[in-house]
Structure formats: C-alpha cells, structure tokens
Amino acid sequence: xxxxxxxxxxxxxxxAPLGAQGYRLRLDTRYESVSFRxxxxxxxxxxxxxxxxxxxxxxxxxxxVDCSGGNYCYFFRPGxxxxxxxxxxxxxxxxxxxxxxxxxxRASGRAITDLTANSVWAGTEPHLLLMEGYAExxxxxxxxxxxxQIVTGRLGYQGFDGGLAAVKLGRTGxxxxxxxxxxxxxxxxxxxxxxxxxxxxxxxxxxxxxVAGADLAFRHRWVDLRGEYRRxxxxxxxxxxxxxxxxxxxxxxAPRLRVSGGAEYDLAAGWWGSAEASINYIGQKxxxxxEGKRYRPFFDLWTIWGAFSPVPYRSVRGSGGFEPxxxxxxxxxxxxxxxxxxxxxxxxxxxxxxxxxxxxxxAVATVDPQWTLEGGYRVEFGPGASSRSLDxxxxxxxxxxxxxxxxxxxxxxxxxxRFSDAKVSWVSGSANVRVSDxxxxxxxxxxxxxxxxxxxxxxxxxxxxxVSTRVVMSFGSNADRLxxxxxxx
Amino acid sequence: MRSxxxxxxxxxxxxxxxxxxxxxxxxxFDHPKHATMFPRCETCHVGAASEGAPLFPEVTSCAACxxxxxxxxxxxxxxxGRASNLKFGHGRHREVARAAAGRGRxxxxxxxxxxxxxxxxxxxxxxxxxxxxxxxxxTGPDHFAVADTACATCHVPLAQVESLSRxxxxxxxAPAAHRVPGFMAIGPSGHGxxxxxxxxxxxAASCATCHARDFCANCHVNAPETPTIQAxxxxxxxLVLETKLVAPRNHRNPEFLQGHGASxxxxxxxxxxxxxxxxxxxxxxxxxxxxxxxxxxxxxxxxLGAQITRKKPLSHIGDFGNQHARLAVAEARSCSTCxxxxxxxxxxxxxPAAAGGYxxxxxxxxxxxxxxxxxxxxxxxxNPQQFCATCHQQAGVVxxxxxxxxxxxxxxxxxxxxxxxxxxxxxLESCVSCHVERDCLKCHASTGGRRFNxxxxxxxxxxxxxxNPQMCLACHGYNIP
Numbered sequence: 023x024x025x026x027x028x029x030x031x032x033x034x035x036x037x038a039p040l041g042a043q044g045y046r047l048r049l050d051t052r053y054e055s056v057s058f059r060x061x062x063x064x065x066x067x068x069x070x071x072x073x074x075x076x077x078x079x080x081x082x083x084x085x086x087v088d089c090s091g092g093n094y095c096y097f098f099r100p101g102x103x104x105x106x107x108x109x110x111x112x113x114x115x116x117x118x119x120x121x122x123x124x125x126x127x128r129a130s131g132r133a134i135t136d137l138t139a140n141s142v143w144a145g146t147e148p149h150l151l152l153m154e155g156y157a158e159x160x161x162x163x164x165x166x167x168x169x170x171q172i173v174t175g176r177l178g179y180q181g182f183d184g185g186l187a188a189v190k191l192g193r194t195g196x197x198x199x200x201x202x203x204x205x206x207x208x209x210x211x212x213x214x215x216x217x218x219x220x221x222x223x224x225x226x227x228x229x230x231x232x233v234a235g236a237d238l239a240f241r242h243r244w245v246d247l248r249g250e251y252r253r254x255x256x257x258x259x260x261x262x263x264x265x266x267x268x269x270x271x272x273x274x275x276a277p278r279l280r281v282s283g284g285a286e287y288d289l290a291a292g293w294w295g296s297a298e299a300s301i302n303y304i305g306q307k308x309x310x311x312x313e314g315k316r317y318r319p320f321f322d323l324w325t326i327w328g329a330f331s332p333v334p335y336r337s338v339r340g341s342g343g344f345e346p347x348x349x350x351x352x353x354x355x356x357x358x359x360x361x362x363x364x365x366x367x368x369x370x371x372x373x374x375x376x377x378x379x380x381x382x383x384x385a386v387a388t389v390d391p392q393w394t395l396e397g398g399y400r401v402e403f404g405p406g407a408s409s410r411s412l413d414x415x416x417x418x419x420x421x422x423x424x425x426x427x428x429x430x431x432x433x434x435x436x437x438x439x440r441f442s443d444a445k446v447s448w449v450s451g452s453a454n455v456r457v458s459d460x461x462x463x464x465x466x467x468x469x470x471x472x473x474x475x476x477x478x479x480x481x482x483x484x485x486x487x488x489v490s491t492r493v494v495m496s497f498g499s500n501a502d503r504l505x506x507x508x509x510x511x
Numbered sequence: 512m513r514s515x516x517x518x519x520x521x522x523x524x525x526x527x528x529x530x531x532x533x534x535x536x537x538x539x540f541d542h543p544k545h546a547t548m549f550p551r552c553e554t555c556h557v558g559a560a561s562e563g564a565p566l567f568p569e570v571t572s573c574a575a576c577x578x579x580x581x582x583x584x585x586x587x588x589x590x591x592g593r594a595s596n597l598k599f600g601h602g603r604h605r606e607v608a609r610a611a612a613g614r615g616r617x618x619x620x621x622x623x624x625x626x627x628x629x630x631x632x633x634x635x636x637x638x639x640x641x642x643x644x645x646x647x648x649x650t651g652p653d654h655f656a657v658a659d660t661a662c663a664t665c666h667v668p669l670a671q672v673e674s675l676s677r678x679x680x681x682x683x684x685a686p687a688a689h690r691v692p693g694f695m696a697i698g699p700s701g702h703g704x705x706x707x708x709x710x711x712x713x714x715a716a717s718c719a720t721c722h723a724r725d726f727c728a729n730c731h732v733n734a735p736e737t738p739t740i741q742a743x744x745x746x747x748x749x750l751v752l753e754t755k756l757v758a759p760r761n762h763r764n765p766e767f768l769q770g771h772g773a774s775x776x777x778x779x780x781x782x783x784x785x786x787x788x789x790x791x792x793x794x795x796x797x798x799x800x801x802x803x804x805x806x807x808x809x810x811x812x813x814x815l816g817a818q819i820t821r822k823k824p825l826s827h828i829g830d831f832g833n834q835h836a837r838l839a840v841a842e843a844r845s846c847s848t849c850x851x852x853x854x855x856x857x858x859x860x861x862x863p864a865a866a867g868g869y870x871x872x873x874x875x876x877x878x879x880x881x882x883x884x885x886x887x888x889x890x891x892x893x894n895p896q897q898f899c900a901t902c903h904q905q906a907g908v909v910x911x912x913x914x915x916x917x918x919x920x921x922x923x924x925x926x927x928x929x930x931x932x933x934x935x936x937x938x939l940e941s942c943v944s945c946h947v948e949r950d951c952l953k954c955h956a957s958t959g960g961r962r963f964n965x966x967x968x969x970x971x972x973x974x975x976x977x978x979n980p981q982m983c984l985a986c987h988g989y990n991i992p
Contacts, residue, residue: 048853052864058875060906063918088919096918101907108864114853130853134863144902145863153860154852162801172852172859176840178891179859210894211860219896221904224947225985239841243770246841261979272841277766278825282837290978292971296888298837304765304825311829317885319940323979326948326986330955331967332939335884343829353829359884364936365968371930376937378884400871406883406938413872433873435880439921439934446873466866472876490866 044119046498050112054490056143057105059482061098068095077477084479086441100474100482106143110134116498122159129155132211147218151211154181163190170211173201175237175250176268176284181206182233197239205233205254205263214324227324231256231263246272256324263322265289279303288320291328295320308344315339315359333362349388356381359404375438378404392419409435425454429468443475450488464492540587546634548576552622559622562602565589594674596720598667655686659705663716670723670744681751683721695757703784706739713742723749730756732816733783733807756785756817768824769845772802779805785817793819794849821849832869833887859892883938890940899944909945936967948985956986 068089071079079087079095087095110132117127130153136146156169165188172181184203191198207214213230220226235252248270254263270284283299300313318334321327337359345351360377382400389395397414413431420426430449437443450468457463472484553559558566567589577585612621625639645654648664669680693700706718723746728734735741761767761774775782779802782790787809795803807813826838839846846855858869867874869892874881882889893899903909908920921927927934935942954961965986966972976983976991983991 048851050853050862052862052866054864054866056866058902058906060903060908061920062907065917086922088922090919098907098918098920104905110862110864112853112862114851128852130856132862142905143863144898144905145861153856172856174839174843174855174859176837178888207894207897208890209859209892210897212894212897218901219894221896221901222909222947224896224949241842243773248841256979256981259981261981263979265978270837270840272838274766277764280826282841284837284840290975291969292974293969300834300837302826304828309828311834317888319885319888319890321939323975323982325943326951326982327939327943329970329975329982329986330939330951330965331936331970333936333968335937341829355830357886361884361937363968364933366930366932366936368926368930368932371924371926374924374930374933374937376933380886402880404880404884406934406941407879409877409880411871411873411877429872431872433877435876437879437923439927440923442923444876446876448873450872468872470873472873488866490864492866 044117044499046116046496048112048114048497049493049495050114051110051493052112052490053107053109053137053492054488055105055107056488056490057103057484057486058142059103059484060101061480062101063096064099065094065096068093071095080478086476086478086480098480100480103484103486104140104142105138107137108134108143108146109137124159124161126158126160127156128158131155148212148216153211163192164188170206173199173235175248175252176270176286177235177250177252177266179209180233180235180252181211184233195241197237197241199237199239200235202232202234205231208322214322225325227256227258227263229256229258244274246270254322261323262290263324264320266295266320268295278305286320290323294318294334296334308342310342311340313337313339313341331365333364335359335361351386352383353385354381354383361405375405378402378408380404393417394419405438407435407437409433423456427452427454441476441478441480445473445475447471460496462492462494464490464494466490542634542636543632546632549634556622559601559605566601594672594676594679596666596669596672596675598665653687655684655688657717659715659717662720666716666720668716668719668723668744669721669749670719670746675748677748677751680721680748683752686717696759703739714739719743721749721752723747725749726752726754728812729754729814730816731784732787732809732813734814735812736783736807758817765825768822769826772848775802779803782806786819787813787816790817790819794821796849796851797847836887836891861892861898879941882941882944885938885940895940895944903945910947910950952986957990958986958988 064085066081066087070082071087071089072082073079077086079089081087081095081097085097085099087097089095111134112130112132114130115128118125120127132151132153133149134146134151135141135149136143141147152170154169154171156167156171158165158167160166165186167186168184170181170183171186172179173186174180182201182203182205184201186199186201188197188199190196204213206212207216207219210219212218214227215230231254233252233254235250237251238249240247250268250270251266253265255261256263266286266288268284268286270282272280272282274280279302281299281301283297285297286295287293288295294316295318296316298313298315300311302311303309315337316334317337319332321332337357339355339357341353341355343351343353356379358377358379364376380400380402382398384396384398386394386396394417395414396417397412399412401410402408411431411433413429413433415427415429417425417427428449428451431447433444433446435444435446448468448470450466452464452466455463467487467489469487470485472486474481474483549555553561555568555572556566557564557568569589570585570587573585573587576582608621608624623633623636626636628635628637644665645657648661669675688694688700688705689702691700694702697703706715707713719742722743724734724740724743725745725747726749727737727740727743729750731737731740762771779786782802783806786806788803788806789809791803791806809816827835857865871877889895889899900909910920919927921931924930951965952960954963955965956962972983972992980991
C-alpha cells in the first residue's frame with residue numbers, strides 16, 4: 023500500500039500537464055508526522071495503596087487510585103507516546119465534453135496509509151476510499167446523477183450509491199430534487215457495515231440503509247427558501263433509521279442586510295432538532311451579526327442513544343468586526359448558551375454546570391501587501407471543559423507565488439470531570455509555494471509543548487515536533503484553453 | 512446677391528484653409544507694404560487659381576526688385592505644408608465660390624472674402640479662421656458639436672493621415688459629447704450608440720476622425736467581432752489617446768457579485784464588451800457554461816479588457832467558516848460557481864493526513880471544550896466511530912467497563928457516577944465517543960441490571976416504537992411496554 027501511495031505521488035509529480043480538453047485532474051498528496059499520548063489503565067492491590075493525608079489513596083509511586091472496586095484499586099498511568107505518520111493522496115477527476123452536451127463524469131477518491139509500523143493514526147483504514155464517483159447530465163433545467171455521490175443540505179452531508187434528479191420548474195424559481203440509493207455512514211465514505219466504523223465492538227447493523235429524500239427550493243433575487251425531507255430505512259427489517267425534515271430561509275432584506283435561519287424536525291423522535299435564526303449587516307468598514315440558536319444532536323435509530331433523551335442547548339450569539347484604519351480588522355464574537363433542563367435528580371450530587379459562554383477577539387493587520395499580522399484571544403467556559411488561548415502570527419508574501427508564515431500561541435484547558443488541566447504552547451512556521459498554476463507545495467513544522475497538570479503522578483508531558491507536507495497538482499483543461507473566438511472578417 | 516454672400520463666405524475659407532495647410536511659420540511677408548505692386552492675389556499665389564500650381568511664390572520672383580541694388584536681397588523659403596487631417600482644397604472651394612458669386616470660370620477668385628476683414632483695404636490680409644468654415648457649412652458655432660455627417664466634410668480619418676504625429680493626436684481636444692454623463696455607458700447618449708448612429712456606414716465618421724480600431728480594442732475585447740469597430744482602420748497611434756475602463760454603475764452595487772449571473776444575458780452578450788472568458792474563469796471553476804463559452808478567449812488581437820481578481824463575496828466576512836452552512840444550504844448553486852466539491856470534502860470528509868485547517872492550532876488539546884457544547888456539529892465532518900472512537904481507543908480513554916466498574920476516569924467530580932445523567936443528556940455525543948451501548952445497558956436496561964429508566968424529556972415511546980421497535984428491544988427485550 024505504501025508503495026502504491028508513493029508511486030501515485032511520484033507519478034503525479036513527474037506527469038507533464040496534458041493538452042487534452044474537457045478534463046480536470048487534481049492530485050493532493052499529504053504527509054504528516056505527529057505524536058499523541060493517552061492513558062493506560064492499571065491496578066494495584068488495595069492493600070498496597072498509600073493513604074496520604076488530604077490527598078486520598080495513592081500508589082506507592084504517587085498515582086491517585088480509585089478503590090471502589092473491591093480488592094484492587096485502579097488508576098490511569100500516562101500512556102506510551104504514539105507516533106503517527108499518515109500519508110494520503112486524494113485524486114479528484116472531472117471529465118466533460120464527452121460528446122453529449124451536459125454530460126460530466128466525476129470521481130473523487132483517496133488512498134491513505136500510516137507509515138508507522140503499528141498504524142495508530144485514526145482514519146487510515148481502509149486504505150482506498152471512493153468519496154464520490156458519478157455521471158452527471160446537466161442541461162439548463164434538468165440535472166441527473168447516477169453513482170456514488172453526496173447530497174448536501176441542512177440535514178447534513180449524506181453519501182449514498184444511487185441516483186438523483188433535479189428539475190428547475192420554468193421561471194417559477196422552483197427547483198425540485200429527489201434522490202435515493204444505498205446510504206453511507208455519517209461523515210464517511212464507508213457503509214455503516216464497515217468494520218472501520220466499529221472500533222469499540224459496539225452494535226452494528228447488518229445491512230446498509232436505504233436512503234431517499236426530496237428537496238424543494240425556491241430562488242428569487244432576494245429570497246432563498248428550501249425545504250428538505252430525508253428518510254433512511256433498514257432494508258432487512260424495513261424499520262426507520264431516521265426520518266427528518268428541515269427548512270431553511272435566506273432573505274436579502276436590503277442590499278447589505280440579510281436574515282437567515284432554519285430548523286430541523288426529527289419525525290422519528292418527534293422533536294425539534296437544531297435551529298437558528300440570524301440577522302447580518304455588512305457595511306463598508308464593519309459588519310454585525312446577531313443569532314439565536316438551538317443545538318440538539320441527532321442519532322440513528324439503530325442505536326439506543328435517542329432513547330436517552332439528549333437535551334438541546336440554546337444560545338444567543340453576537341459577532342462583529344470593524345476596520346478602524348485601512349488594513350486593520352478587529353473582529354469579536356461572544357456566545358452565551360444554556361442547556362435545557364435535563365430532568366435528572368441526584369440528591370447526593372451537586373448539579374453539574376448547565377450553561378457556559380464563549381467568545382473571542384481577533385485582529386488582523388495588513389501592513390502592506392506583503393506583510394500581515396494577526397493575533398487572537400479566545401475563551402470558552404462551560405460544562406465539561408473550558409479553554410483559554412492567546413495566539414498570534416505573521417505572514418510574509420514576497421510574491422504572489424510564495425507565502426511564509428510563523429505562528430505561536432498558548433492554551434490553557436481545564437476539564438470539569440477529570441483532573442487534567444493542560445497547558446500547550448506552540449510555535450510553528452509554514453511555507454506555501456505556488457510553483458506554477460498547476461503545482462503548489464505547502465509545508466509546515468511546529469513545536470508543541472504539551473503539559474498535563476494533575477496533583478498526582480499522572481500528569482505527563484507530550485512535547486513534540488509536528489511536520490506536514492502537502493503537494494497539490496492540477497492537470498487538464500480550463501475554459502481559457504478553449505479555441506479562441508473567430509476574428510470577424 | 513445670394514451668390515455674393517456665398518462667395519463672401521467661401522473665399523475666406525478658401526484662403527484660410529490654404530494657410531492652415533501651409534502653416535510652416537510666421538507670415539513674414541508684409542502684404543500692405545506691397546499693396547501698390549500686386550493688383551491680383553494669383554500673381555504670387557498661383558495655386559489658389561490653378562490646380563496643381565504652387566500656392567506660394569519662389570523667392571526668385573522677389574528678386575525682380577530685391578536684387579541688392581533696387582532693394583535689399585531677401586532670404587525666404589516658401590512654407591512647407593503642415594500635417595493635418597483636414598481635406599481642404601482651394602480648387603473645389605474656388606469653383607463653389609465662383610458659382611455662388613455668379614462669376615465665370617475665367618474670372619479671378621475673390622480671395623478677400625476669406626482673407627480680408629470687412630472694410631479693410633487692399634492686401635490688408637489675414638489668415639482664414641475655422642469659424643468661417645463652420646458658418647458656410649452651416650454646422651453651427653461649436654466645432655465639436657457638429658453632426659457626424661459633417662466631420663467627413665472637412666476631415667479625413669485618422670488612419671489615413673500618416674504624417675500626423677503622436678503628440679498632435681494626443682493633443683486632440685475631446686468633444687463636448689464625451690463629457691456627457693452616460694457617454695461611457697450603454698444608452699442613447701452612450702458612445703456605442705453614437706458610433707453606430709450613422710445610416711449605412713458601419714461607424715460614425717466623427718469617431719474615425721480621431722480614433723482608430725486599436726483605440727477601441729483597448730477596452731472592447733469583442734472588437735474583432737464588432738462591425739462598428741472593424742469598420743475603423745487599424746492605427747496604433749490611436750492608443751496615445753488615453754482611456755480608462757470604467758465599471759458600469761451596477762457593478763458598484765455591494766451585492767452585484769452574487770447576482771451578476773442573472774444580468775449576463777442569455778449568451779453573455781451584455782458582458783462581452785469588456786470581459787473575456789478569463790474574467791469568468793478567474794472565479795468560476797465549473798466546466799464552462801453556455802454564457803461563458805460565448806465570450807471571447809483572451810489572446811492576441813484583443814485588448815486586456817476588464818481584469819478580474821478573485822475575491823470573496825460580501826457574505827464571506829468574519830467567522831464565515833462557522834456560519835456558511837445555512838447559506839450553502841439555501842443557495843448551494845451559488846457556492847458551486849466558485850468552489851469545487853473537493854473544497855467542501857476537504858473538511859466534510861477530512862483527510863487524516865491533513866494538518867488542521869478548519870480548527871485552530873493545538874485543537875487536539877482544546878477539543879474537549881469545543882465538543883461538549885458544540886459550537887458546530889462535529890459529526891458534520893467527523894464520523895463518531897471512525898474518527899472519535901478510534902482515536903480515543905488508541906489514547907486509552909475508551910471504556911473497558913461500565914461506569915464505576917474499573918477505575919474512575921471522571922475523577923474531577925466526586926460521585927460522578929451518581930450525577931452523570933445530567934452530563935450525558937447535555938452532551939451525549941461526547942459520551943458515546945468513549946462508551947458503547949453495553950456499558951449503559953448494564954444499568955439502564957429493563958431486562959437486567961439496575962433497571963434505571965434512561966428516558967427523559969421529549970421521549971415519545973409510541974412514536975419510536977412505531978418507527979423502529981428494534982431500538983426498544985435492546986433494553987426491553989420482547990416485553991416492550
């Protein structure tokens with residue numbers, strides 16, 4: 023597999039741009055070297071723990087232990103440093119001009135592996151993935167696709183193997199889309215039956231779900247409306263995996279003022295899902311945005327998680343930016359959120375946090391066309407975890423083809439449910455070189471100082487150097503390479 | 512009487528025109544001083560009366576008197592004709608003037624009509640002025656306000672006057688019509704309409720007087736396909752007249768970028784004047800559509816036209832990355848004009864070898880805070896099992912037993928087990944990135960364990976049973992209530 027990937031990369035690098043027309047090929051090869059480190063569960067006999075005054079029981083070497091399990095006390099040691107070196111090549115091909123006006127072939131696939139021996143990096147299995155691969159026929163009022171494809175909408179990115187048809191209804195501004203096929207898992211190009219989607223040996227459906235959906239969209243100069251319906255059905259038992267509907271609206275109230283929003287309704291669970299409404303004004307030197315939002319997770323019905331009644335959080339959010347002097351943009355945002363009542367009661371336990379807030383302030387100064395400075399401060403305090411970070415960077419563009427950047431920052435992160443405050447400091451540098459219109463190189467390297475702070479011996483450091491490289495190549499024809507217009511006699 | 516008036520108008524022009532053509536320096540000949548010696552103008556200015564003869568005398572003819580004895584010798588050379596785009600000729604004007612004055616072909620010309628102010632004595636001459644031309648040709652008092660048909664009366668097209676220098680062309684004054692609002696726009700007062708405004712001719716002579724094809728092609732990228740422009744002769748000297756491509760008024764609308772597709776016309780004809788295909792492909796990445804293909808491709812023989820730099824629409828300001836979803840949903844086709852699906856997939860189907868991008872640096876450490884109360888939905892881009900659970904498994908933070916079974920990872924809260932229900936309902940997605948169903952069923956199943964009821968607010972048992980009773984089976988077995 024590694025040889026295949028390396029071969030693909032080298033072939034792509036050696037290939038000369040082709041002169042044929044009606045195709046576009048993009049190859050994107052990436053490599054990253056990165057470390058991570060977790061924890062390992064361990065235990066000692068209960069009789070061997072050391073009871074320290076004011077600090078509870080610990081192991082002899084200072085690890086806090088949990089002795090509620092009987093004869094043994096359990097604790098988590100810092101895990102081994104794990105090193106991943108994922109290497110991937112993403113190929114994206116579009117063919118058109120195939121003799122049938124409006125016919126396009128599109129394929130997007132990825133080959134990936136972890137160059138380390140133990141393949142610890144997540145998402146490197148399976149090694150070959152077809153993200154999309156379909157034939158599309160598009161004429162002014164009709165679009166049809168067949169093959170592996172992704173439909174996008176408020177109900178999410180849904181991949182499936184099947185067909186799609188879209189019709190524009192005359193001058194009414196209405197578009198109708200319908201699709202159906204065998205579904206893929208959420209946010210992946212794999213079916214839900216793939217072993218790669220079951221690392222914890224949890225329950226998994228035997229068959230791929232059938233997906234069917236329809237969209238109705240209305241487009242006008244000032245208004246965009248869209249309604250969606252989508253259902254997924256387990257073909258083996260004909261039960262629903264999901265059934266949802268959603269609506270979205272975007273209204274241009276005035277040339278610089280727009281109001282947008284949308285909502286989802288889970289027809290299977292019988293409750294409203296996520297929703298939001300926002301108003302945005304964009305001026306010459308400033309912009310303002312206000313938003314009300316509600317977020318509720320969605321679970322497939324082949325899991326039991328929906329029956330655990332996840333509660334939504336609601337939030338109000340404001341953001342804005344202004345340019346006090348030419349070239350300097352200051353942007354800020356703040357959000358306050360609170361969860362709905364979870365309706366649980368534990369008399370012996372103090373209630374956990376159920377609300378939080380987050381915000382940030384950034385400044386970007388374009389000193390001149392070559393130099394850009396930026397800095398930002400971001401805070402998030404809420405249930406589960408919090409974080410606070412300060413970072414900054416400078417970008418130097420000596421030419422249109424070269425960009426050099428340096429960044430640095432510091433982050434503090436306390437957790438609510440585990441003693442594991444963390445502090446990370448980092449400095450990094452990157453280079454982006456557009457060798458030609460068809461070849462781009464990106465590389466960056468950074469040092470990360472990662473310290474986990476605990477009152478016992480379980481704190482650990484994970485200082486590391488991360489390196490990544492990316493090569494993007496494009497081949498094929500563009501509109502500008504079509505035959506020039508004929509000169510008038 | 513009428514013919515006398517015509518002659519009085521024509522002859523001043525006749526002589527003045529000849530002087531304008533022959534302007535090579537100051538007229539140093541003292542006409543009044545020689546008034547008693549020359550009863551007729553044609554004695555010296557033979558060309559004014561005889562076609563093909565020189566208009567000015569040779570200096571040798573002066574030597575009859577100025578021989579150094581009678582009078583001092585004079586050194587003088589006849590003026591050389593100055594380059595001009597006038598097509599004035601004495602012969603034509605002479606015939607017209609004679610006819611108007613009722614004179615015969617053999618009668619002398621009436622030079623004084625143009626070259627002598629009213630009431631002045633013999634040989635009190637002056638140069639003819641342009642106003643005299645206009646008054647005779649009835650074009651009105653403003654030279655530059657004449658009708659297009661009138662320009663060619665006196666002027667030849669620029670390209671036909673090879674001797675005219677670039678400096679002279681650059682100094683051409685602009686007619687008043689060029690300063691009228693809307694002259695550069697499409698409309699009745701626009702220059703395009705005016706250029707086509709003359710009957711059978713492809714281009715107005717008024718344009719051709721000062722301009723040539725090169726000048727128009729500087730902005731009009733469709734010049735090779737435009738008959739009006741092609742009717743002009745090529746002449747690179749015309750480029751010395753500076754012009755600047757000005758965007759139409761509607762292009763300055765802040766939201767023009769989003770809606771410009773509707774204003775291109777069926778075949779992009781409204782854009783073809785200033786834009787080549789390259790203007791479109793600077794942003795549009797989709798295979799070129801009909802409107803784009805109808806535009807000319809940039810290249811030799813065409814001017815640069817409008818130069819387009821790809822830039823973000825107005826809406827892409829601020830933290831658009833977090834806000835783009837609803838706009839992309841509402842008008843996905845707008846996105847696809849500039850963005851390839853590959854760009855979407857880079858985040859929505861992230862490459863495990865990619866080094867960040869959407870998330871800020873050190874996000875690995877920061878992500879617990881972002882994941883608990885999700886600012887954006889993680890599972891729009893990350894598969895919870897393939898991405899979250901796999902990584903947590905490698906990091907050793909996934910469960911190996913029910914809560915409280917072996918070790919207490921959640922040691923930041925005393926009695927977390929007893930209070931975990933609130934945390935779970937608030938962020939169940941975070942829980943299931945480490946825990947599997949069987950961990951929870953140990954306590955929350957009605958078929959065994961502690962039989963704690965997990966159902967909370969909004970739970971609709973009947974509906975879920977109707978939609979998928981298998982979910983109920985997991986906890987209730989076959990005794991679904």
